[in-house]
Amino acid sequence: MALLPGAARRLLCSLFLCLWLSTLARAATRRYEWEVSYQFKSPDCVRKLSATINGQTPGPTIRATQGDTVEVKVRNSLLTENLAIHWHGIRQIGTPWADGTEGVTQCPILPGDTLTYAFVVDRPGTYMYHAHYGMQRSAGLYGVVVVVVAAAPGAKADDAEPFAYDDEHHVLLNDWWHNSTYELAVGLASVPMVWVGEPHSLLINGRGRFNCSAAAVPGTCNATSPECDTPVFAVVPGQTYRFRIASVTSLSALNFEIEDGRRRSGGHTTTRRATSAGLLVFLPFPHVHLGCWTLPTQRKWLSRPKSSYFAGSFLKSMVVLLGHEMTVVEADGHYVKPFVVKNINIYSGETYSVLIKADQDPNRNYWLASNVVSRQPATPTGTAILSYSGDRAPPSTTPPTGPAWNDTMYRFQQSVATVAHPAYVEPPPPRADRTILLLNTQNKIDAHTKWALNGVSFTLPHTPYLVAMKRGLLDTFDQRPPPETYAYQGYDVYAPPQNPNATTSDGLYRLRFGSVVDVVLQNANMLAPNKSETHPWHLHGHDFWVLGYGIGRFDPAVHPASYNLKDPVLKNTVAVHPYGWTALRFKADNPGVWAFHCHIEAHFFMGMGIVFEEGIQRVASLPPEIMGCGETNGGHR
Amino acid sequence: MALLPGAARRLLCSLFLCLWLSTLARAATRRYEWEVSYQFKSPDCVRKLSATINGQTPGPTIRATQGDTVEVKVRNSLLTENLAIHWHGIRQIGTPWADGTEGVTQCPILPGDTLTYAFVVDRPGTYMYHAHYGMQRSAGLYGVVVVVVAAAPGAKADDAEPFAYDDEHHVLLNDWWHNSTYELAVGLASVPMVWVGEPHSLLINGRGRFNCSAAAVPGTCNATSPECDTPVFAVVPGQTYRFRIASVTSLSALNFEIEDGRRRSGGHTTTRRATSAGLLVFLPFPHVHLGCWTLPTQRKWLSRPKSSYFAGSFLKSMVVLLGHEMTVVEADGHYVKPFVVKNINIYSGETYSVLIKADQDPNRNYWLASNVVSRQPATPTGTAILSYSGDRAPPSTTPPTGPAWNDTMYRFQQSVATVAHPAYVEPPPPRADRTILLLNTQNKIDAHTKWALNGVSFTLPHTPYLVAMKRGLLDTFDQRPPPETYAYQGYDVYAPPQNPNATTSDGLYRLRFGSVVDVVLQNANMLAPNKSETHPWHLHGHDFWVLGYGIGRFDPAVHPASYNLKDPVLKNTVAVHPYGWTALRFKADNPGVWAFHCHIEAHFFMGMGIVFEEGIQRVASLPPEIMGCGETNGGHR
Incomplete structure (x- = not known):
C-alpha cells in the first residue's frame, strides 16, 4: 500500500469500503423459533425444574454475522409465569422495544403468547441472552450470542480481526442453586432476609x-x-x-x-x-x-x-x-x-x-x-x-x-x-456534559434488606417506561429524578452506613440526547462491618468507556485528572471492586429507555439499578406487542 | 297459621315477604383488600413456599349475608406469576366476568396489577374460593365463603333455617405436597408422565x-x-x-x-x-x-x-x-x-x-x-x-x-x-331439551397422558371465551362443538379404552338460553386395567339437580326412567364414582360462559373439562379489567 500514490490508495480504500458495505447489504435474517417451558433437568446431576428453550438449558447459541437481523419468535409455554428475554450487549439501535427488559422496555410475555424479537447485530463479538424478568435468569434461561465479522467477499472472516485462530469454543459460565428461583426471591424479600446460601454448583x-x-x-x-x-x-x-x-x-x-x-x-x-x-x-x-x-x-x-x-x-x-x-x-x-x-x-x-x-x-x-x-x-x-x-x-x-x-x-x-x-481505539469525548456519582450501599427499608444508589432503592414500575413515556402516561412512575450525587466529602466508604435507611423510587434519569454522561460508581462497606462486595454493573443500549478504577473514595476534584482518555476499553459491563470506584463515560445517543444495574440477580431484585431515558421523542412507533400491562392493560390497576 | 282465614294468611305472608325484601334492600357491601404473595409457610411443619393472601394460607374467611355484595380487591404480588380467583359455588348472576376462571371468564391478573371482583351472594350457604389458574390452587390459595341467611328483622338468622345450632365451626380440608405446583404440573405434562406421588399431608x-x-x-x-x-x-x-x-x-x-x-x-x-x-x-x-x-x-x-x-x-x-x-x-x-x-x-x-x-x-x-x-x-x-x-x-x-x-x-x-x-325442594323441570352424554376416559395424545370427554381432551384458549364471544373474536377457539355423546352401545366401561388416543380441542357447547340440559357423566376404566377413579365434577354459574347415580354403563333408553325427579338435591359439585355414572340437570338460564370440569387439579390440567355458553348476547358490557390477554393483548400472539 505504501508504494501506491495517495489517490490510488484512496480508490482502493473506497473499493474495500464498497465491498464491505455490499456485504452488509447482503445481511441475512437469522430466524429462530423458541418455546420456553419448564422441564426437569439435571445440570449438576441434581434433578431440578429448569426454565428451558426448546427443552434445553442453556438455550441454543445464536450465531449471526455482523449486520444480520436476528428474529427470535419466543413462545411462552411456562404455565402461569410471564417472560422477557434480554439480548445482553446488543445495543438495539433503532429497536429499543426489543431490549427485552420487563418494566423498562416491554410488558412481559404472557403464558400462551408469542413475541418476536427482531434486532440488528451491528457489531461483531461475543454476547449473551437471558431472561430479564423477576429472577427468572437463575432458573436456567440463558445462552450465547456470537456475531462474527462481516468479512470482505472471498476473505476469511478472521482476517478482519486483529488476531488469528484455528477454531473456537464457547464457554458459558453460570452458578446454580437447587432451590427454585421463587425460593431465592421470596427469601430475599422476607423480613428478616433469608439468604439461600452460596450456589450449589458452578x-x-x-x-x-x-x-x-x-x-x-x-x-x-x-x-x-x-x-x-x-x-x-x-x-x-x-x-x-x-x-x-x-x-x-x-x-x-x-x-x-x-x-x-x-x-x-x-x-x-x-x-x-x-x-x-x-x-x-x-x-x-x-x-x-x-x-x-x-x-x-x-x-x-x-x-x-x-x-x-x-x-x-x-x-x-x-x-x-x-x-x-x-x-x-x-x-x-x-x-x-x-x-x-x-x-x-x-x-x-x-x-x-x-x-x-x-x-x-x-x-x-x-x-x-x-x-x-x-x-x-x-x-x-x-x-x-x-x-x-x-x-x-x-x-x-x-x-x-x-x-x-x-x-x-x-x-x-x-x-x-x-x-x-x-x-481499534475509539477515543472518548474529552469531557462530560453531566456527571452522576452513585454511591452503592446496602440498606434497610421497613426492615427489608435493600440495595440503594445515593440512598434510593430502585423499583420497577408496572407500566414499562418506554411505553409510558411514548404514550404520555407520566403518572405511572415517579417524575422526580433520583439524586445525581451524594455527600461524598463526609462519607466513609470503609464503614457501614451511618444511616442505613433508604427510600424507594421508580424515577429515572432523563439525559439530553447526544450528551456525554459520566457515571462514577462508588462502592462502600455493606451493613455488616468489614464487608464490601464486587458489583458488576451492566448498561443496556450502550457501550461505555471505562475511564478509571480506584480503591477508596472517589474525589471528583482529583481523580478525573487521571482518567484514561487515551485507550479506554469500551464495555457494557464493568466491575466495581470492593471499597472501590469505577468511572465510565457514554454518549446518550441511542433513543430509548435503558436500564443500568448490578448484574447480580439478587442485587437488582433488591433495588440496585437505575434507568436512563434519552431521545424518547426520536423513538419510532412502538409495536403493540410490547404493551398490555400496567396502564396499557385492559384495566387491572 | 292454620287458624287464620286465607286472606289474613296471605296478608301476613306478604308482610313477611316485604320484611324479607327490605332486609335484602339493606344488603351491605363487604369489602376486602387482598394481597397475594408467596411466603414461606410450614402448614404441615415442613417449610414450603406457599401462595398466601395477606400472608396467610388458607386466606381469610369471607362472611356475608344473603343479598350482600362482596367486593374483593385482589393485588397480585406474586413475582412473575399471574393469578385468578374463583368464587366456588357463587353463581355470579349478572356478573359472569367475576367468576375468576382464567381462560374462560377473564385474563389473568398480572404481577403488580389489581383486580376487584364484585358479586352478589344471592343464596345462603357454605362456599369456598380458590385460585383458578394453572395448578395454583395447590400452592395454598384458597379459603371459605360463608353466606348467612337474611333473617326477618328481629329474628335470629337460624330461625330461617330448618335446623338449629348454638355455634358453628369451619372445617376446610385440603391435601398438601412439599413439591411446588410447578413440579406437579411439569411432571404431569412430561413424557412419560411423572406423577409426584400421593400428598405428603392432609x-x-x-x-x-x-x-x-x-x-x-x-x-x-x-x-x-x-x-x-x-x-x-x-x-x-x-x-x-x-x-x-x-x-x-x-x-x-x-x-x-x-x-x-x-x-x-x-x-x-x-x-x-x-x-x-x-x-x-x-x-x-x-x-x-x-x-x-x-x-x-x-x-x-x-x-x-x-x-x-x-x-x-x-x-x-x-x-x-x-x-x-x-x-x-x-x-x-x-x-x-x-x-x-x-x-x-x-x-x-x-x-x-x-x-x-x-x-x-x-x-x-x-x-x-x-x-x-x-x-x-x-x-x-x-x-x-x-x-x-x-x-x-x-x-x-x-x-x-x-x-x-x-x-x-x-x-x-x-x-x-x-x-x-x-x-326446600325445588322440583326440576320434568324433561330435558338436550342430553349430553360424556364418557370420562384417560388417554394418550402424542405420548402425553390426558383425560378426555368423548375422546376430546380440553385445552383452555388464550383469549377467554367470555371476552372472545362478546367481542366476536371467534377465530380464537375451535368453532366446532365437542361431541354430544359416544358410542355407548359397544363401550365396555370395565376395560381400558380399546383406542387410547384422543384429540384436543378448545371448542365449547353452546346452549339455548333457558333450555334444560341433562348431562350424564360416564366413568370408565383408566389406561391401566382394573382402575377407575372418583371424579368430582364442578359446574360454574349454576347448581344442578342430581337426578341419579349408577354403577356400570348408563343406558339412555333405560336409566332416565328411574331418575329422582321428586326431591333431587341441588349441588354445584358431584361425584362420579368408579365405573359409575351420574346424571344431572340444569337450566341454562345464567348468561355467560361457564366451565364444567373435574375438580381434581391434575385432571382439569390434563383436559378433563368442558365449557358451556348460554345467553352470551344478554351479558352486559364486559369490564375492561378482565381483558388484556390473547387477542385482547397489545399483540402477543
Missing part, C-alpha cells in the same frame, strides 16, 4: 457435578445422568483456539483457568508460579488509586511485561503461548490490547475472548476450572475437560483452584489492564 | 403434621412451628354445633369423622360398629344401579333407618346425636333431608354442613380425622382436636381411620342419600 456450558452423597433430597441426584457429563473441549495439538467466555452467573464472580501442562500431576499452582517467575510483574497503571485501604493480599498479578503487548498482526505470528495461558483479545464485543493471563476473572454479564494454544503434552487431558472469587467460596470448582485425544477421560490431576478469593488487587489489576486494542 | 384449616423424621430435606421440618399446631375446635358440653365442611383438595377424596366418645381408648372403629349395630341399615334407593360390577367390599352403610329422617322443625327438638355422629343438613349451599352419618365422604369442591352434639365425656378431648378414600392412601390421617375443656391436649386415642378406602358402595350410598330437604 456450571460450564450448563453442566456441573454436584456430589450426590451431599444431595439434600435422596433420589434426586444421579451422577450418571448424561445431562451432567463433564463438558469436553476437543483440541488438535498445535492449533490455536479462541475461547469465547461469557458469565451469566446470578451471584458469583468467577475465575476461569485452564490447567497448565507443565504443572506436575497433583502439584499446586505455586509450582506454576515458580516456573514462570520470570514473567511476574506488577503493572503500575497511572489510573490506579489505592486510597487508604489495606489490601488483604499484596500478591502480584501474573502477566507478561508491558513490552510484550503487541498489535494483532504481530500476534498472528506468535505461537509461544506456554502452559495454556490465555491471551485476552476481546471484552464485551471490543478488541482489547492483548495481554496474557494464567487465568481470567470474569464477572456476571461480562464476555471475553481469549486465545489458547494447544501446545501441551497431547497424551493427557487437562482441566478447565471455574472458581468463585470475591466472596468466600462455598461452592466446589466447576470443571470441564480440555481433550487433545478427543476422549472424555478426566485428568488425574487436581483442577486449578484459582487465585485467593479475597485477592482484590489481583482482580483489580486485570480490570485496569483491559484497554482498547491500539488499532 | 390439612385441616391449613394445618397438618408431617413426621419430621421423614422429611426429605433436613432442616426444613420443624415440629414445634406454631404454623402446624393441630387445630382445636372448642365445644361447650351439651351444645349443638354446625360444622361447615369444605374440601379444596387437589387430588384426594376424603372421609371426615369425629371420634366417637363411646369408643374405648385405643379401640378400633369396629367397636363402634358393634355398639351401633342397631343403626346399621342398607338403603335400597330406587335410583341406584349396580350394573355388572362386583363391588370390592359389600360393607353396609351406617345410617339411621329411613324412618328417622325428619324435617327441620322436628330436628330442632332432637338431641339424641350419639357419639359425635353427624347430621348432614346442607350440601353445596342447599338444605338436604337430614341424615345421620358416623363420618362423611367429601370430594374436592364439595361443601357440607353437619350438626354435631357435644354430648360426650367432657373430661377428655377427641380427634377430628380426615382420611383418604377412593385411592389407595399413602398419606397419614389429617387430624384436629375437639376440645371440651378448651385445652389443646391431643387425645391419647388413635384417630379414626375412616372406612376402607376402596369401599365404593359406602360412598356411593351417601351420594344417593343426599336429597333435598322436604321443605
Whole structure:
C-alpha cells in the first residue's frame, strides 16, 4: 500500500469500503423459533425444574454475522409465569422495544403468547441472552450470542480481526442453586432476609457435578445422568483456539483457568508460579488509586511485561503461548490490547475472548476450572475437560483452584489492564456534559434488606417506561429524578452506613440526547462491618468507556485528572471492586429507555439499578406487542 | 297459621315477604383488600413456599349475608406469576366476568396489577374460593365463603333455617405436597408422565403434621412451628354445633369423622360398629344401579333407618346425636333431608354442613380425622382436636381411620342419600331439551397422558371465551362443538379404552338460553386395567339437580326412567364414582360462559373439562379489567 500514490490508495480504500458495505447489504435474517417451558433437568446431576428453550438449558447459541437481523419468535409455554428475554450487549439501535427488559422496555410475555424479537447485530463479538424478568435468569434461561465479522467477499472472516485462530469454543459460565428461583426471591424479600446460601454448583456450558452423597433430597441426584457429563473441549495439538467466555452467573464472580501442562500431576499452582517467575510483574497503571485501604493480599498479578503487548498482526505470528495461558483479545464485543493471563476473572454479564494454544503434552487431558472469587467460596470448582485425544477421560490431576478469593488487587489489576486494542481505539469525548456519582450501599427499608444508589432503592414500575413515556402516561412512575450525587466529602466508604435507611423510587434519569454522561460508581462497606462486595454493573443500549478504577473514595476534584482518555476499553459491563470506584463515560445517543444495574440477580431484585431515558421523542412507533400491562392493560390497576 | 282465614294468611305472608325484601334492600357491601404473595409457610411443619393472601394460607374467611355484595380487591404480588380467583359455588348472576376462571371468564391478573371482583351472594350457604389458574390452587390459595341467611328483622338468622345450632365451626380440608405446583404440573405434562406421588399431608384449616423424621430435606421440618399446631375446635358440653365442611383438595377424596366418645381408648372403629349395630341399615334407593360390577367390599352403610329422617322443625327438638355422629343438613349451599352419618365422604369442591352434639365425656378431648378414600392412601390421617375443656391436649386415642378406602358402595350410598330437604325442594323441570352424554376416559395424545370427554381432551384458549364471544373474536377457539355423546352401545366401561388416543380441542357447547340440559357423566376404566377413579365434577354459574347415580354403563333408553325427579338435591359439585355414572340437570338460564370440569387439579390440567355458553348476547358490557390477554393483548400472539 505504501508504494501506491495517495489517490490510488484512496480508490482502493473506497473499493474495500464498497465491498464491505455490499456485504452488509447482503445481511441475512437469522430466524429462530423458541418455546420456553419448564422441564426437569439435571445440570449438576441434581434433578431440578429448569426454565428451558426448546427443552434445553442453556438455550441454543445464536450465531449471526455482523449486520444480520436476528428474529427470535419466543413462545411462552411456562404455565402461569410471564417472560422477557434480554439480548445482553446488543445495543438495539433503532429497536429499543426489543431490549427485552420487563418494566423498562416491554410488558412481559404472557403464558400462551408469542413475541418476536427482531434486532440488528451491528457489531461483531461475543454476547449473551437471558431472561430479564423477576429472577427468572437463575432458573436456567440463558445462552450465547456470537456475531462474527462481516468479512470482505472471498476473505476469511478472521482476517478482519486483529488476531488469528484455528477454531473456537464457547464457554458459558453460570452458578446454580437447587432451590427454585421463587425460593431465592421470596427469601430475599422476607423480613428478616433469608439468604439461600452460596450456589450449589458452578456450571460450564450448563453442566456441573454436584456430589450426590451431599444431595439434600435422596433420589434426586444421579451422577450418571448424561445431562451432567463433564463438558469436553476437543483440541488438535498445535492449533490455536479462541475461547469465547461469557458469565451469566446470578451471584458469583468467577475465575476461569485452564490447567497448565507443565504443572506436575497433583502439584499446586505455586509450582506454576515458580516456573514462570520470570514473567511476574506488577503493572503500575497511572489510573490506579489505592486510597487508604489495606489490601488483604499484596500478591502480584501474573502477566507478561508491558513490552510484550503487541498489535494483532504481530500476534498472528506468535505461537509461544506456554502452559495454556490465555491471551485476552476481546471484552464485551471490543478488541482489547492483548495481554496474557494464567487465568481470567470474569464477572456476571461480562464476555471475553481469549486465545489458547494447544501446545501441551497431547497424551493427557487437562482441566478447565471455574472458581468463585470475591466472596468466600462455598461452592466446589466447576470443571470441564480440555481433550487433545478427543476422549472424555478426566485428568488425574487436581483442577486449578484459582487465585485467593479475597485477592482484590489481583482482580483489580486485570480490570485496569483491559484497554482498547491500539488499532481499534475509539477515543472518548474529552469531557462530560453531566456527571452522576452513585454511591452503592446496602440498606434497610421497613426492615427489608435493600440495595440503594445515593440512598434510593430502585423499583420497577408496572407500566414499562418506554411505553409510558411514548404514550404520555407520566403518572405511572415517579417524575422526580433520583439524586445525581451524594455527600461524598463526609462519607466513609470503609464503614457501614451511618444511616442505613433508604427510600424507594421508580424515577429515572432523563439525559439530553447526544450528551456525554459520566457515571462514577462508588462502592462502600455493606451493613455488616468489614464487608464490601464486587458489583458488576451492566448498561443496556450502550457501550461505555471505562475511564478509571480506584480503591477508596472517589474525589471528583482529583481523580478525573487521571482518567484514561487515551485507550479506554469500551464495555457494557464493568466491575466495581470492593471499597472501590469505577468511572465510565457514554454518549446518550441511542433513543430509548435503558436500564443500568448490578448484574447480580439478587442485587437488582433488591433495588440496585437505575434507568436512563434519552431521545424518547426520536423513538419510532412502538409495536403493540410490547404493551398490555400496567396502564396499557385492559384495566387491572 | 292454620287458624287464620286465607286472606289474613296471605296478608301476613306478604308482610313477611316485604320484611324479607327490605332486609335484602339493606344488603351491605363487604369489602376486602387482598394481597397475594408467596411466603414461606410450614402448614404441615415442613417449610414450603406457599401462595398466601395477606400472608396467610388458607386466606381469610369471607362472611356475608344473603343479598350482600362482596367486593374483593385482589393485588397480585406474586413475582412473575399471574393469578385468578374463583368464587366456588357463587353463581355470579349478572356478573359472569367475576367468576375468576382464567381462560374462560377473564385474563389473568398480572404481577403488580389489581383486580376487584364484585358479586352478589344471592343464596345462603357454605362456599369456598380458590385460585383458578394453572395448578395454583395447590400452592395454598384458597379459603371459605360463608353466606348467612337474611333473617326477618328481629329474628335470629337460624330461625330461617330448618335446623338449629348454638355455634358453628369451619372445617376446610385440603391435601398438601412439599413439591411446588410447578413440579406437579411439569411432571404431569412430561413424557412419560411423572406423577409426584400421593400428598405428603392432609390439612385441616391449613394445618397438618408431617413426621419430621421423614422429611426429605433436613432442616426444613420443624415440629414445634406454631404454623402446624393441630387445630382445636372448642365445644361447650351439651351444645349443638354446625360444622361447615369444605374440601379444596387437589387430588384426594376424603372421609371426615369425629371420634366417637363411646369408643374405648385405643379401640378400633369396629367397636363402634358393634355398639351401633342397631343403626346399621342398607338403603335400597330406587335410583341406584349396580350394573355388572362386583363391588370390592359389600360393607353396609351406617345410617339411621329411613324412618328417622325428619324435617327441620322436628330436628330442632332432637338431641339424641350419639357419639359425635353427624347430621348432614346442607350440601353445596342447599338444605338436604337430614341424615345421620358416623363420618362423611367429601370430594374436592364439595361443601357440607353437619350438626354435631357435644354430648360426650367432657373430661377428655377427641380427634377430628380426615382420611383418604377412593385411592389407595399413602398419606397419614389429617387430624384436629375437639376440645371440651378448651385445652389443646391431643387425645391419647388413635384417630379414626375412616372406612376402607376402596369401599365404593359406602360412598356411593351417601351420594344417593343426599336429597333435598322436604321443605326446600325445588322440583326440576320434568324433561330435558338436550342430553349430553360424556364418557370420562384417560388417554394418550402424542405420548402425553390426558383425560378426555368423548375422546376430546380440553385445552383452555388464550383469549377467554367470555371476552372472545362478546367481542366476536371467534377465530380464537375451535368453532366446532365437542361431541354430544359416544358410542355407548359397544363401550365396555370395565376395560381400558380399546383406542387410547384422543384429540384436543378448545371448542365449547353452546346452549339455548333457558333450555334444560341433562348431562350424564360416564366413568370408565383408566389406561391401566382394573382402575377407575372418583371424579368430582364442578359446574360454574349454576347448581344442578342430581337426578341419579349408577354403577356400570348408563343406558339412555333405560336409566332416565328411574331418575329422582321428586326431591333431587341441588349441588354445584358431584361425584362420579368408579365405573359409575351420574346424571344431572340444569337450566341454562345464567348468561355467560361457564366451565364444567373435574375438580381434581391434575385432571382439569390434563383436559378433563368442558365449557358451556348460554345467553352470551344478554351479558352486559364486559369490564375492561378482565381483558388484556390473547387477542385482547397489545399483540402477543
